[in-house]
Amino acid sequence: MTATTPTSPAGRRGRRPGANTTRQAVLDAARARFAADGFTATTIRRVAADAGVDVSLVMQFFRSKDELFAAVMSIPADALTRFSTAFEGTDDGLGARVVRTFLDMWEGGVPSSEPLMAMLRGAIVNEQAASRLREFLEERLLVDAIASRAVDDPTLRAGVVSSMLVGLVVGRGVVGVPTLAGADRETLVALVGPAVQAVLAPSAPAPAATAPDGGGTGR
Template sequence: MTAHTSPASSARRGRRPGTSTTRQAVLDAARARFAADGFTATTIRRVATDAGVDASLVMQFFRSKNELFAAVMSVPPEALTRFSAAFEGTDDRLGERVVRAFIEIWEGDARSSEPLMAMLRGAIANDQANEQLRDFLQERLLVDAIASRSVDNATLRAGIVSSMLVGLMVGRGVVGVPTLTGADRETLVSLVGPAVQSVLVPPPAGDEGNAG
């Protein structure tokens, strides 16, 4: 009598054709899972289930959850380019351009948004994610916005803007504060943009506090 093997169990035990294709499927599943659940709640077994492979196969590609997470946190170059483009042009309405670009790359296509959201959720419990997120934000701001301008306390200004932008995304994408999740992007841009503008583009010396 021939042993019966269900299609599901065959797919479960079998290896997908092509190592690179299988590895990418695991990465895609892990990226979505880390973005949705965070580092602590994500398990190798859950990722394997999402990818339709055995957990042992995931471990062959990535020796630990930390290594898998590190591979997931690769922000696509186009996301960096899009963020950098916000700083091109004059200082007029720079804050609004930065906030708009930031929200768009965090809430746009999954390839850009999921690594960033994985960083954000993982930063709470994973030092590597914390460092990666900090470097991504602060270096982008320092290189693209502040280093090209003559301002005092450049590093501090980059840190302040980073905190403002991350706080916005924590409230909107992680905590789910109703007033933030219910607001459309342009409303947020119009409200947060001027605050970011005031940090990135300080008024000329002697103009602070002038009431006219």
């Protein structure tokens, strides 16, 4: 007696219809993993498991973790647009707009959040990520915020603001400093906005900002 047993889809582990679809699934899994765990802790094996494919298939698309990370770090167009929008309008309130937009981009659950957080976490241990992050922040600040304003030392100002913003997000999302991680976003905007304002547009006063209830120092 002969019987024909159809091949079960479950037995074809590591394959999905369409190379483009599978490659995108790997990228999506890697983006989330790099954003959550950082460059060092992320492995090809874990990314493959997250994507539901074999490790060998991941290696067919991306020959190394560095190459996979480089693909993940592609900055979405919406991130550039959102960052540029913060600098539109008058100088009044510029610092608050920049801080609020920056936090929204990294923490707001928008499409740019995961690749930007992956880049930020990776920058701590990966020079390629650090370079990409520097270029993104300083060049956008120079182009969008400082080049059009009559200020001295524009490159230095871009670097100072970049350090302030990155330090804020690292303290909240990477290091997890309790007071920063638990702070209301608008409270941080009210505290950090005037400092960013003073660097980017020193001639324009920042409007008085009132922190939400419970946003005091607690001292």
